[in-house]
Amino acid sequence: MVTEEQILDVLRTVYDPEIPINVVDLGLVYGVEITKDSDVTVRMTMTAPQCPMGSYIVEQAEQAIRTVAGVNNVRVDLVFDPPWDISMIKEDAAVKAGLIAATPAAETDNSTDK
Numbered sequence: 001m002v003t004e005e006q007i008l009d010v011l012r013t014v015y016d017p018e019i020p021i022n023v024v025d026l027g028l029v030y031g032v033e034i035t036k037d038s039d040v041t042v043r044m045t046m047t048a049p050q051c052p053m054g055s056y057i058v059e060q061a062e063q064a065i066r067t068v069a070g071v072n073n074v075r076v077d078l079v080f081d082p083p084w085d086i087s088m089i090k091e092d093a094a095v096k097a098g099l100i101a102a103t104p105a106a107e108t109d110n111s112t113d114k
Contacts, residue, residue: 002038002070010064027088039073045084
């Protein structure tokens with residue numbers, strides 16, 4: 001049985017060529033549906049509706065999903081509602097990419113209080 005985590009894992013290998021963050025951590029994947037027949041539909045967006053790399057990223061996502069053992073049919077639906085914004089990037093990915101500075105909340109608590 002194909003799982004959502006398997007699909008998300010392979011989608012983490014797909015990058016927007018203009019941003020050094022994978023499409024999952026970038027917040028472009030809005031949902032994954034898997035039928036009992038292992039047909040996979042992914043709802044995703046782009047950072048902007050006019051993104052020149054949109055069709056390339058969708059093609060890369062489809063190809064990545066097809067590598068998961070047991071997947072039957074693949075469909076990637078490109079949607080723009082809700083519109084993507086920078087707050088959708090996972091904080092640790094944005095910090096790693098140098099887009100934002102680490103916040104105290106993102107840092108590990110090293111206190112010895114128990």
